[in-house]
Amino acid sequence: MPVQKMCTVAEAVRLNEFAYSLTLEVGEEMTSQTSCGQFVHIKCGEERLLRRPISICDWQGDLLRVVFEVRGEGTQWLSRRKAGDMLDVLGPLGHGFDLSAKxxxxxxxxxxxxxxxxxxxxxxxxxxxxxxxxxxxxxxxxxxxxxxxxxxxxxxxxxxxxxxxxxxxxxxxxxxxxxxxxxxxxxxxxxxxxxxxxxxxxxxxxxxxxxxxxxxxxxxxxxxxxLEERMGCGVGACLVCACDMADGSRKHVCKDGPVFNAGEVDWND
Ligand SMILES: Cc1cc2nc3c(=O)[nH]c(=O)nc-3n(C[C@H](O)[C@H](O)[C@H](O)COP(=O)(O)OP(=O)(O)OC[C@H]3O[C@@H](n4cnc5c(N)ncnc54)[C@H](O)[C@@H]3O)c2cc1C
Ligand code: FES
Missing domain, CATH: 3.40.50.80 (Nucleotide-binding domain of ferredoxin-NADP reductase (FNR) module)
Structure with missing residues (x-):
C-alpha cells in the first residue's frame, strides 16, 4: 500500500546546471515496499493542487532519493528545497522493472x-x-x-x-x-x-x-x-495518464506502469 506522509529533506544537492537530487527521509514503511522503476508523487507547494510524479532513483534504509530537472512551476519550487525542509510525499506508486534477468x-x-x-x-x-x-x-x-x-x-x-x-x-x-x-x-x-x-x-x-x-x-x-505521461491522481482514479496498447486496450501509466514490456505498447500512439 502506498504511504502518504510528510518527509524531511535529508540532503539537497545540485548535480549540474539543470539537475537536482533530493534525499528524503521517507521511512522504512515506504522503502520496504519500493522496487526499481516505481515513482513517488510529490506535492509542490500548497498552491499547486496536483502532485508531480518523480521516479525513484535510489533508496536505502529509511532514505529515498529522487533526481529531477526543472520543467515548470512545480519542479522549480522543488529545486528550491533545502535540507531540513518538509515535503508531502505519496508512494511508492506504479509497477517497476522485472529484475529477474542475469x-x-x-x-x-x-x-x-x-x-x-x-x-x-x-x-x-x-x-x-x-x-x-x-x-x-x-x-x-x-x-x-x-x-x-x-x-x-x-x-x-x-x-x-x-x-x-x-x-x-x-x-x-x-x-x-x-x-x-x-x-x-x-x-x-x-x-x-x-x-x-x-x-x-x-x-x-x-x-x-x-x-x-x-x-x-x-x-x-x-x-x-x-513510459512517461502527464498525470493527475497517480493512483488509477482519473484517466489522465491513459495510453494505448498494441492489443487495442488502454492502460494507466500510473497504475499498470510506468514500466511495460515493449511489445505491449502501441508505438504509433
Ligand atoms: C512516472 C513518471 C516519472 C517521472 N520521473 C521523473 C524524474 O525522475 N525526473 C524528472 O525530472 N522528471 C520526471 N518526470 C517528469 C515530471 O513529472 C515533470 O517534469 C513534472 O511533473 C513537471 O511539473 P512542473 O510543474 O515543473 O511543470 P508544468 O509543465 O508546469 O506542469 C504542469 C502539469 O503538467 C504535468 N506534467 C508536465 N510535464 C509532465 C511530464 N513530463 N510527465 C508527467 N506530468 C507532467 C505536471 O505534473 C503538472 O500537473 C516523470 C514523469 C512521470 C510520469
Ligand atoms: S494519473 Fe490518474 S489515472 Fe493515472
Whole structure:
C-alpha cells in the first residue's frame, strides 16, 4: 500500500546546471515496499493542487532519493528545497522493472537516466551482470555517471553534440551492444557457449524508447520500458495518464506502469 506522509529533506544537492537530487527521509514503511522503476508523487507547494510524479532513483534504509530537472512551476519550487525542509510525499506508486534477468543492458536518455541507476545498483547487488548505455544532450546535462561505473560491468556515454562521450544518440549504443550479443533463439548453434542474451531496460523520451524497442525486437531481445505521461491522481482514479496498447486496450501509466514490456505498447500512439 502506498504511504502518504510528510518527509524531511535529508540532503539537497545540485548535480549540474539543470539537475537536482533530493534525499528524503521517507521511512522504512515506504522503502520496504519500493522496487526499481516505481515513482513517488510529490506535492509542490500548497498552491499547486496536483502532485508531480518523480521516479525513484535510489533508496536505502529509511532514505529515498529522487533526481529531477526543472520543467515548470512545480519542479522549480522543488529545486528550491533545502535540507531540513518538509515535503508531502505519496508512494511508492506504479509497477517497476522485472529484475529477474542475469544480464542486463540499462538504457537511460536525459532525465530517464536517474531511475536506471536504481535498476543497475539493485540488479548488480543481486549478482546480475549489468551494462549501461547513457545518452545526454551535452556535457552540461551529464549526471550520475560515476555511480554507474561503480556498479556496472561496462558503461558507455553518448551525447547529441559529442561534448561528452561520442556524438550521436543512445540508440546507436544499444544497436552496437545487441549486435555483439547471442541471439535469444534456443539451441542456436552459432551462439552456443556465449553468455545468455541480455534483457534491455530503458527510460527516456518516447522517441528513444520506440527506437530501443525496435532494435530489441529486431534482435529478438526482451525489452522493458518506463513510459512517461502527464498525470493527475497517480493512483488509477482519473484517466489522465491513459495510453494505448498494441492489443487495442488502454492502460494507466500510473497504475499498470510506468514500466511495460515493449511489445505491449502501441508505438504509433
Ligand atoms: C512516472 C513518471 C516519472 C517521472 N520521473 C521523473 C524524474 O525522475 N525526473 C524528472 O525530472 N522528471 C520526471 N518526470 C517528469 C515530471 O513529472 C515533470 O517534469 C513534472 O511533473 C513537471 O511539473 P512542473 O510543474 O515543473 O511543470 P508544468 O509543465 O508546469 O506542469 C504542469 C502539469 O503538467 C504535468 N506534467 C508536465 N510535464 C509532465 C511530464 N513530463 N510527465 C508527467 N506530468 C507532467 C505536471 O505534473 C503538472 O500537473 C516523470 C514523469 C512521470 C510520469
Ligand atoms: S494519473 Fe490518474 S489515472 Fe493515472
Amino acid at each position: 544480464r542486463l543492458l540499462v538504457v537511460g536518455g536525459g532525465i530517464g537516466v536517474p531511475p536506471m541507476l536504481g535498476v543497475a545498483k539493485a540488479a548488480a547487488s543481486a549478482g546480475a551482470e549489468v551494462h549501461a548505455a547513457l545518452g545526454f544532450r551535452d556535457q552540461g546535462h551529464q549526471m550520475l555517471t560515476d555511480a554507474f561505473v561503480e556498479c556496472c560491468r561496462s558503461m558507455s556515454v553518448i551525447s547529441d553534440d559529442g561534448s561528452t562521450g561520442r556524438k550521436g544518440f543512445v540508440t546507436e549504443l544499444v544497436e552496437e551492444f545487441l549486435r555483439n550479443q547471442p541471439c535469444a533463439g534456443a539451441d542456436c548453434a552459432a551462439c552456443s557457449g556465449k553468455p545468455e542474451p541480455p534483457v534491455v531496460m530503458a527510460c527516456g523520451p518516447k522517441g528513444m524508447l520506440k527506437a530501443v524497442a525496435a532494435a530489441c525486437a529486431a534482435h529478438g531481445v526482451a525489452c522493458q520500458v518506463s
